[in-house]
Structures are given as structure tokens and as C-alpha cells.
Amino acid sequence: MTAPIPYDPDAVHTPVLTFRWTVRGDPGDALYEASGTCPVCGCAMRRTWNFGQPPIGKGGFLGRRKEPGTEPCYTVCQCRTLHMNRPPSEPLGCGALLAIAPPPASGGTP
Ligand SMILES: [Zn+2]
Numbered sequence: 814m815t816a817p818i819p820y821d822p823d824a825v826h827t828p829v830l831t832f833r834w835t836v837r838g839d840p841g842d843a844l845y846e847a848s849g850t851c852p853v854c855g856c857a858m859r860r861t862w863n864f865g866q867p868p869i870g871k872g873g874f875l876g877r878r879k880e881p882g883t884e885p886c887y888t889v890c891q892c893r894t895l896h897m898n899r900p901p902s903e904p905l906g907c908g909a910l911l912a913i914a915p916p917p918a919s920g921g922t923p
């Protein structure tokens with residue numbers, strides 16, 4: 814490992830990453846967990862999404878999708894390494910925004 818990189822909230826990694834997806838739970842309320850390596854800091858990280866959650870309230874948009882879809886999933890780095898200068902409000906990660914390729918569609922055509 815190289816020296817730890819400092820926290821950088823402005824870091825953006827635009828190329829879409831391919832993470833390994835693990836799906837848990839019931840259909841319609843499944844948890845999708847992506848795990849892989851943050852290319853910015855080089856640490857392993859994972860992030861869980863719940864795509865099955867229906868929106869609450871009419872016309873309300875809570876930033877959740879009904880299903881994974883085909884758009885990349887955006888998340889800030891969630892690694893457990895303590896990066897320098899990380900603000901107390903951010904318990905995890907190096908601050909980089911990552912785009913992760915969506916999970917493969919289940920039960921559909923390959
Ligand atoms: Zn990172």
C-alpha cells in the first residue's frame with residue numbers, strides 16, 4: 814500500500830466501475846450490496862441499496878428507485894480507512910464520488 818491519501822470531497826471518478834453485486838432479501842424488497850475497490854483511494858468498500866422500497870407520499874421522490882434499472886448507481890466512497898482531513902460528519906470513505914454499474918437484471922434475458 815502507498816501512503817494514505819487525504820480526504821477529498823471534490824474527487825470524482827467518472828468512469829463507471831464494475832462492482833460485485835450481492836442480492837439479499839425478498840423480491841420486491843431486496844437489498845443490493847455492491848462491493849469492490851474504490852479506485853481513488855484503493856480501499857475496499859461496499860454500499861447497500863434498497864431498490865424495492867416504494868416511494869412514500871404522492872409524487873414524493875426519495876432518491877430511491879423501484880428497481881436497479883440500467884443507470885449507474887452513484888455513491889461516495891464508503892471505505893473504512895481513516896483518511897486525513899475527513900470531516901466528522903463523514904464517518905466513512907475518502908470523499909470521492911463513484912459511479913457503479915447497476916446489478917445485472919435478474920430473471921431477464923442475459
Ligand atoms: Zn475511496
Ligand SMILES: [Zn+2]
Pocket residue numbers: 851854855856890892893894896906907
Ligand atoms: Zn479509502
